Amino acid sequence: xxxxxxxxxxxxxxxxxxxxxxxxxxxxxxxxxxxxxxxxxxxxxxxxxxxxxxxxxxxxxxxxxxxxxxxxxxxxxxxxxxxxxxxxxxxxxxxxxxxxxxxxxxxxxxxxxxxxxxxxxxxxxxxxxxxxxxxxxxxxxxxxxxxxxxxxxxxxxxxxxxxxxxxxxxxxxxxxxxxxxxxxxxxxxxxxxxxxxxxxxxxxxxxxxxxxxxxxxxxxxxxxxxxxxxxxxxxxxxxxxxxxxxxxxxxxxxxxxxxxxxxxxxxxxxxxxxxxxxxxxxxxxxxxxxxxxxxxxxxxxxxxxxxxxxxxxxxxx
Amino acid sequence: xxxxxxxxxxxxxxxxxxxxxxxxxxxxxxxxxxxxxxxxxxxxxxxxxxxxxxxxxxxxxxxxxxxxxxxxxxxxxxxxxxxxxxxxxxxxxxxxxxxxxxxxxxxxxxxxxxxxxxxxxxxxxxxxxxxxxxxxxxxxxxxxxxxxxxxxxxxxxxxxxxxxxxxxxxxxxxxxxxxxxxxxxxxxxxxxxxxxxxxxxxxxxxxxxxxxxxxxxxxxxxxxxxxxxxxxxxxxxxxxxxxxxxxxxxxxxxxxxxxxxxxxxxxxxxxxxxxxxxxxxxxxxxxxxxxxxxxxxxxxxxxxxxxxxxxxxxxxxxxxxxxxxxxxxxxxxxxxxxxxxxxxxxxxxxxxxxxxxxxxxxxxxxxxxxxxxxxxxxxxxxxxxxxxxxxxxxxxxxxxxxxxxxxxxxxxxxxxxxxxxxxxxxxxxxxxxxxxxxxxxxxxxxxxxxxxxxxxxxxxxxxxxxxxxxxxxxxxxxxxxxxxxxxxxxxxxxxxxxxxxxxxxxxxxxxxxxxxxxxxxxxxxxxxxxxxxxxxxxxxxxxxxxxxxxxxxxxxxxxxxxxxxxxxxxxx
Numbered sequence: 004x005x006x007x008x009x010x011x012x013x014x015x016x017x018x019x020x021x022x023x024x025x026x027x028x029x030x031x032x033x034x035x036x037x038x039x040x041x042x043x044x045x046x047x048x049x050x051x052x053x054x055x056x057x058x059x060x061x062x063x064x065x066x067x068x069x070x071x072x073x074x075x076x077x078x079x080x081x082x083x084x085x086x087x088x089x090x091x092x093x094x095x096x097x098x099x100x101x102x103x104x105x106x107x108x109x110x111x112x113x114x115x116x117x118x119x120x121x122x123x124x125x126x127x128x129x130x131x132x133x134x135x136x137x138x139x140x141x142x143x144x145x146x147x148x149x150x151x152x153x154x155x156x157x158x159x160x161x162x163x164x165x166x167x168x169x170x171x172x173x174x175x176x177x178x179x180x181x182x183x184x185x186x187x188x189x190x191x192x193x194x195x196x197x198x199x200x201x202x203x204x205x206x207x208x209x210x211x212x213x214x215x216x217x218x219x220x221x222x223x224x225x226x227x228x229x230x231x232x233x234x235x236x237x238x239x240x241x242x243x244x245x246x247x248x249x250x251x252x253x254x255x256x257x258x259x260x261x262x263x264x265x266x267x268x269x270x271x272x273x274x275x276x277x278x279x280x281x282x283x284x285x286x287x288x289x290x291x292x293x294x295x296x297x298x299x300x301x302x303x304x305x306x307x308x309x310x311x312x313x314x315x316x317x318x319x320x
Numbered sequence: 321x322x323x324x325x326x327x328x329x330x331x332x333x334x335x336x337x338x339x340x341x342x343x344x345x346x347x348x349x350x351x352x353x354x355x356x357x358x359x360x361x362x363x364x365x366x367x368x369x370x371x372x373x374x375x376x377x378x379x380x381x382x383x384x385x386x387x388x389x390x391x392x393x394x395x396x397x398x399x400x401x402x403x404x405x406x407x408x409x410x411x412x413x414x415x416x417x418x419x420x421x422x423x424x425x426x427x428x429x430x431x432x433x434x435x436x437x438x439x440x441x442x443x444x445x446x447x448x449x450x451x452x453x454x455x456x457x458x459x460x461x462x463x464x465x466x467x468x469x470x471x472x473x474x475x476x477x478x479x480x481x482x483x484x485x486x487x488x489x490x491x492x493x494x495x496x497x498x499x500x501x502x503x504x505x506x507x508x509x510x511x512x513x514x515x516x517x518x519x520x521x522x523x524x525x526x527x528x529x530x531x532x533x534x535x536x537x538x539x540x541x542x543x544x545x546x547x548x549x550x551x552x553x554x555x556x557x558x559x560x561x562x563x564x565x566x567x568x569x570x571x572x573x574x575x576x577x578x579x580x581x582x583x584x585x586x587x588x589x590x591x592x593x594x595x596x597x598x599x600x601x602x603x604x605x606x607x608x609x610x611x612x613x614x615x616x617x618x619x620x621x622x623x624x625x626x627x628x629x630x631x632x633x634x635x636x637x638x639x640x641x642x643x644x645x646x647x648x649x650x651x652x653x654x655x656x657x658x659x660x661x662x663x664x665x666x667x668x669x670x671x672x673x674x675x676x677x678x679x680x681x682x683x684x685x686x687x688x689x690x691x692x693x694x695x696x697x698x699x700x701x702x703x704x705x706x707x708x709x710x711x712x713x714x715x716x717x718x719x720x721x722x723x724x725x726x727x728x729x730x731x732x733x734x735x736x737x738x739x740x741x742x743x744x745x746x747x748x749x750x751x752x753x754x755x756x757x758x759x760x761x762x763x764x765x766x767x768x769x770x771x772x773x774x775x776x777x778x779x780x781x782x783x784x785x786x787x788x789x790x791x792x793x794x795x796x797x798x799x800x801x802x803x804x805x806x807x808x809x810x811x812x813x814x815x816x817x818x819x820x821x822x823x824x825x826x827x828x829x830x831x832x833x834x835x836x837x838x839x840x841x842x843x844x845x846x847x848x849x850x851x852x853x854x855x856x857x858x859x860x861x862x863x864x865x866x867x868x869x870x871x872x873x874x875x876x877x878x879x880x881x882x883x884x885x886x887x888x889x890x891x892x
Contacts, residue, residue, distance in 0.1 A: 158397035
């Protein structure tokens, strides 16, 4: 921060701390010392929670020390260029990273598992930490180096329960991934876990399919599923209607735009009152509760049919 | 002041309305204390366990309006068990027994039972206003009692409460003679509502200015209600779903044209984006807009809407507006004072809904901004420094990076410098929430510069006791400090125990304080309640003082340990 008056006293202290940082890098898998906390630092670890990370780190301990010292050097010179804040926080990087390439490091450090050691240890040791409880830390399966969601922590992010549920009714994530299910109140929408198979037929394809709506939680996913279900069948139909001429160049065309009228086909459904309705108007959960069967119609024919509501004409206009 | 009669002083004090000022006045001398206390009508109790109802009633005989707060703030995030405490019944009982002329009751984070509501409704003839925020423990039966018995009810405002819904009959309990309603907010109720009764209630409430519906009220009903109440200033829609080509929708559009007093708009608990154009005319005059409950409105629809809202002063929105959308806000809403951006996908996989870019744009475009709550994927020091330069008026600055220990993604540095810039630049900062990778350095800055700071929220930050010490020693006006998952221990806790009597409360969870430290503190400070919350069955209580305490909540009090604590709360 430019112009910020530096507290001269702190800097020597900060520099003093740097040699001690070696301690941080030593994997402390045992219990943490209680009592005076002056030298206690909370360790941060990168990498997914779970036993595997620990063993990897243990084996590479010596290498890591070396590499981290290199990182140290990199950072302190970088820091000098900036605001003379000599203190730079260290992460323990997985052995795959090379300290020199900053972008790579950047990606690594944006990795999720800045879950504190507290989380890992409480899982491993069953200490008297009341949060986060071990059961809640099992959610993150992804152990790749890609960006993944942070391991769920109780009460984080700090939003009220009803906001979490709000997100899960509309976002692409299924509600079951909410980590605070155990703690939070009943969700606004009861999650539908039972199978919801409905028939789906497509114009020009004599054989229908069945689709399980409980496997999806958004119209986009359903649209993708429709494409997957019928693309091959439709192409096969075209081939056969062309008189059996096998045309290898005729690739399977993707079925798109079924939700907004922009494609060759449009997705409609029959609801529990027997009306034919355009898919996509109502929230997903409401659609799922009223849909009885699905049809993929040619967009040009949609307006010709007697539909449940006049809005369809507007849609195609 | 012997030459100035009491009545004159009382008249002067009438002009002093803020609690802080009246409290200060009462400390001047005994005479002023007496005059002040006998004329005070509104009392604010920030912690219901700091004082007893009897003492409040005794001191303020003219009490008409009481505000009470119960659970600590972190209860909002499931860190406090539901039955921890904060029961309002004893207060209502005491007020009733002493025949206080209660007219207004405002509760936050308290447990409110149906019995309390019933007692309330029957005990105070002139009762006019009930405001419940983030409360729980009651059902719609309790609301029915309020509706039926409070003859002069003006305000029933339910904000974000957990209410067990026994389905809509409570609204029918307002008698035909009840025509005094000014404000009715039941948006947080999840169940059905008797629409006919609601419409008739609105029809006979000519003074109704604020109406917030729940999602069981469909668009057609909204239209009929608005026909009856074109004078509304504050509207919360229920369900906003319909076929835009239908007659009902056109009717609504026409009706909204007549509602030219609406300045505050919220709701959209269910919404079809294609229906939003109906409110464009209303948007022109809006000063406050809350779309944060509205799922499924995409960035582009939000942007189209915002472009009509040139007079907006307060905006609550979801992060699907995106950085681009925030840019539109910055160029459109020049009067903006308060912005809250909530996460639409809190556990999402880095969809980068908003980042530091959006915030920088807002700070550049909205010079009047002083209150911020911002959930984002990432933040940089450079951005925070820029924001600090652009906006030095912040009184509330709450930043939440979804990954709580994330460093500056560009420099990989902690965010110490960025937050340091904020506290140095914003001299009127009263509330601050930190997140991201942070070391003790940021606390040094806070202690040095944040002189007006009253409330500080810390999570996953700091390296040592020094951090907490910088804050406790530096922030003279600190009232509430809440810390979770940070390496602060006994040394920090017990350095200056007198400090806690100048504060309302301190919360520490998953830190490094031990039972020993807490016990020592409690022993030395009889006017503090030091509560250890330990729901974990496995741990034998008080067996080993060296064990680290999971959750500690301490607060100053004049009435000693409370007697209504559940079994897992130990008050040292």
